[in-house]
Amino acid sequence: MRHGRYPLIVSFLLPPLVLYGVFVLSPYLQAFQISTTDWLGYSAQADPVGLANFQTLLHDGYVWNALKNNAILLAVVPVLTIALGLFFATMLTMGGRRGRAGVSGVRGTAVYRLVYFFPQVLSVVIIALLWKEIYHPNSGLLNGALRAVGLPAPTWLGDPRFAFWCVLAVMVWSNVGFYVVLFGAAMQAIPRDIYEAVMLDGASRTVMLRKITIPLLWDTIQVAWIYLAIAALDGFILVQLMTNGGPNFSSDVIGMRMYDTAFGSETKFGYASAIGVVMFFLTLSVAVLALRAARRDRIEYS
Amino acid sequence: MNRRDILRRSAAAGLLATPAAGLLAGCATSGGDDDKGDSGSYQGTKSEQNPLGVKEDAPLEVVIFNGGFGEEYAKSHEAMYKEKYPKAEIKHSATQEINKTLQPRFVDGTPPDVVNNSGAGQIDPNGLVSQNALADLGQLLAAPSLDIPGKTVKDTLLPGAVDVGSYDGKFLVMNYTYTVYGIWHSTKLFTERNWQYAKTWDEHIALCKQIKAAGIAPWTYAGIHPRYMSWPLISTAIKLGGPSVALAIDNLEPNAWKSDAMKTAADAWYQIVKDKYILEGSPGLDHKQSQTAWCQGKAAFISCGSWLESEQKDVTPAGFNMTVAPTPSLGSGDKLPFEAIRGTAGEPFIVPAKAKNVAGGLEYFRTMLSKKGAQDFTKKVASLTVVAGTTEGVELPFGLTSVVKALEASGSNGFNWVYNNYYRKLERNLVDAACGEFFSGRSTPAEFLDQCQNGADSIAQDSSIKKYKRAA
Incomplete structure (x- = not known):
């Protein structure tokens, strides 16, 4: 038996490992190498400059401005998305008042679940263009509604006070649906009798959410947190399509800086790779921190 | 573990290692032999x-x-x-x-x-x-x-x-x-309303007042790409101060953006911002949205290049008859005549x-x-x-x-600048952002020119960007 085992394992493992090496590991490694050069991207000439790119980066005001915006995204997007996702999922699985005793969702749960999931079906590009029109200062849906009730109509994406928050709102909007479904599915897995027991003990819905649902969903929330944190460090597609980082860099993000440095207004691939390397370590540390901070004992239903 | 296992394992490791070596050789920056020369060329x-x-x-x-x-x-x-x-x-x-x-x-x-x-x-x-x-x-x-x-x-x-x-x-x-870069208007709209394109800045402001009174916004612009408005502003300055204004900007000369001509031009253009002669909401429009608003008759003037007509082909109403015109002269002291246009x-x-x-x-x-x-x-x-x-x-x-006519009228007085070709980042990022602040009324003319100058200085000081100089 043992005779043919290794060739078999190797032949199964090799193709995926090679693919992973070529398409995942090698670009990462190359980015590290390129970040220590002054490569300009359109010739084979790249002179090593050591850590000069990272030194420049330390003093680059535009990079810091972009990082500041990513920090805000990191602080706000996961919290808001998870809170909204939990709220909607709870309403859909146990918000109903029907029959008082049983645990059921609000009326029309199936429809809501479908509607919430819509943004997830659209590509990010379509979402960005859709919202760009909604935020249109003159003929947009939003300002149309505001004017109809006699409120002032700002220029949204054209105003540095709002542009960034407009993009942030779209980010939350486009993500919530997925987490409603994710949390909803996880809630279905929680044994009904636990809820019935605490309801007999007279627990309110808030107490149920706080003391039963969230602790039992903790693993899922943790995963959601990591996904959203990583998404918050990106945000590139929405920003590029909706505001291009403007007005006056007010909605810039680090991914946008990297793209602009390599493909946009300059061809500094070495410097852009340095920005990429910084992004890599930031994302990695955020993921590790999120995992550490959220570590709790796993609960298994018997 | 016996000897055969070890042999097998090292063979497997060798299999893995070979492509890795190939990978390193195929790095993004290692391709293309520089000494290949012209041997492969026809x-x-x-x-x-x-x-x-x-x-x-x-x-x-x-x-x-x-x-x-x-x-x-x-x-x-x-x-x-x-x-x-x-x-x-x-x-x-x-x-x-x-x-x-x-x-x-x-x-x-x-x-x-x-x-x-x-x-x-x-x-x-x-x-x-x-x-x-x-x-x-x-x-x-x-x-x-x-x-x-x-x-x-x-x-x-x-x-x-x-x-x-x-x-x-x-x-x-x-x-x-x-x-050709200039200011565009609809001949149809102007004939209907009996308006005349103004040749001097004072007349232009008076016309803007008249247009606004008629319930139309005099101006709109691409708020998401506000650099479009830097074109008429710099043109105004060049017509006032002569082609040397552009030369100084292209050559990244110190304080080129804060020359007297640029100051006067920025002050003049600030008028349309101060007097609210710009379509409300313009700072939030991109180029397509603002051009479409203009084609729909919501605004009278827009700054653009001569690709405008083909870009707007699908939304321009029949008989709209768009016409390009040079920027108005600031006064009799201008070094270049009204007809001079950027081509x-x-x-x-x-x-x-x-x-x-x-x-x-x-x-x-x-x-x-x-x-x-x-x-x-x-x-x-x-x-x-x-x-x-x-x-x-x-x-x-x-x-x-109308573009051909404008070019003929401009003749040898035509002017141009190339800093946007030399230093793409300066126009696309830095001057662009400054224009956004200025034409939405968030910065004054002095602050606007400062921001442009800071951008130009940052390019001048960046040793990683190759610099070019042009003679007159």
């Missing part, structure tokens, strides 16, 4: 009929930017080339992402022979020039024109066409179209230095710059080319006719 014998020395059966690869002009015009240029060199095989492709598609091929040392480096995915020209990635087009200029007898290619071009693509005196980028060559084409068929690429340009090639282009896409006098006998749409 070269024919030069003759009177073949001044560039094209090898007649050498294949030619052309990559076209598939934007506002489409790709059909290029196919007919290719057919003309093929007519002359029937044995040459032409590979045509079109893309919207020039940089992402071609970057690996530049690094690898196997770029196509002709690239239409244009659009939002344009490769920063400074990046290409500073890496010696472009072939010198000097030979092309000296070659005789294909079908205009007795003239070299250079003689057939409009003034300024060569300067725009020249870096430190070398002609490296062939800009094919001729673009420049645009739509860049390049032949990469490492292209296999450089001679073929140059010959392809010669075909484009022939009278036949240029007329065909103008007919197909309703845009002027850099070849002089090729609009005769071609029926032009209304807007383009």
Whole structure:
């Protein structure tokens, strides 16, 4: 038996490992190498400059401005998305008042679940263009509604006070649906009798959410947190399509800086790779921190 | 574990290690042998009929930017080339992402022979020039024109066409179209309302007041790309202070953006911001949205280049009759007359230095710059080319006719600047952001010029950006 085992394992493992090496590991490694050069991207000439790119980066005001915006995204997007996702999922699985005793969702749960999931079906590009029109200062849906009730109509994406928050709102909007479904599915897995027991003990819905649902969903929330944190460090597609980082860099993000440095207004691939390397370590540390901070004992239903 | 296991395992490790070594050799920056030289390139014998020395059966690869002009015009240029060199095989492709598609091929040392480096995915020209990635087009200029007898290619071009693509005196980028930048209005709207386009700034402000009173916003602009408004502002300054204003800006001279002419121009333009002569909400519009608002008659003026007419083709109402006009004069002290307008060559084409068929690429340009090639282009896409006098006998749409007239009136007073070609980042990022603050009323003229100057200074101080100087 043992005779043919290794060739078999190797032949199964090799193709995926090679693919992973070529398409995942090698670009990462190359980015590290390129970040220590002054490569300009359109010739084979790249002179090593050591850590000069990272030194420049330390003093680059535009990079810091972009990082500041990513920090805000990191602080706000996961919290808001998870809170909204939990709220909607709870309403859909146990918000109903029907029959008082049983645990059921609000009326029309199936429809809501479908509607919430819509943004997830659209590509990010379509979402960005859709919202760009909604935020249109003159003929947009939003300002149309505001004017109809006699409120002032700002220029949204054209105003540095709002542009960034407009993009942030779209980010939350486009993500919530997925987490409603994710949390909803996880809630279905929680044994009904636990809820019935605490309801007999007279627990309110808030107490149920706080003391039963969230602790039992903790693993899922943790995963959601990591996904959203990583998404918050990106945000590139929405920003590029909706505001291009403007007005006056007010909605810039680090991914946008990297793209602009390599493909946009300059061809500094070495410097852009340095920005990429910084992004890599930031994302990695955020993921590790999120995992550490959220570590709790796993609960298994018997 | 026995010996056989160890042997097997090390063999497996070897299998894994081999591709890894290959990977390192195939790194992004290690491709393309620099010492390959011209050994792989096609070269024919030069003759009177073949001044560039094209090898007649050498294949030619052309990559076209598939934007506002489409790709059909290029196919007919290719057919003309093929007519002359029937044995040459032409590979045509079109893309919207020039940089992402071609970057690996530049690094690898196997770029196509002709690239239409244009659009939002344009490769920063400074990046290409500073890496010696472009072939010198000097030979092309000296070659005789294909079908205009007795003239070299250079003689057939409009003034300024060569300067725009020249870096430190070398002609490296062939800009094919001729673009006029000015202020646009609808002749129909102006006739209906009995308005006259104003020739001086004071009259312009008075007209704006009149337009606003009629319930129309005098101005709109692309708030998401506010650099469009830097064009009329700088034009106003150049007409006041003469072409040296532009020269100083292009050469990154200290305080070029804060010259007296720029100060006066910024103060003048601040009037339309202060008096709210700009369509409300404009700072939140992109170029398409603002141009559409203008086409719908919500605003009277817009700043744009002569591609506006074809870009707006689908939404322009019949009989709208768009007309381009120069920026109003500030006063009698202006160094240039009212008619002076900014005209420049645009739509860049390049032949990469490492292209296999450089001679073929140059010959392809010669075909484009022939009278036949240029007329065909103008007919197909309703845009002027850099070849002089090729609009005769071609029926032009209304807007383009006004462009031709404006160019004729401007004559030798025409002016231009090239800092946007030298330092893409300066216009696209830094001046752009400053314009956004200024035309939305968030900064004063002094703050605006400071912000532009800071941008220019940051470019000047950045040792990683290659600098260019031009003489008058």
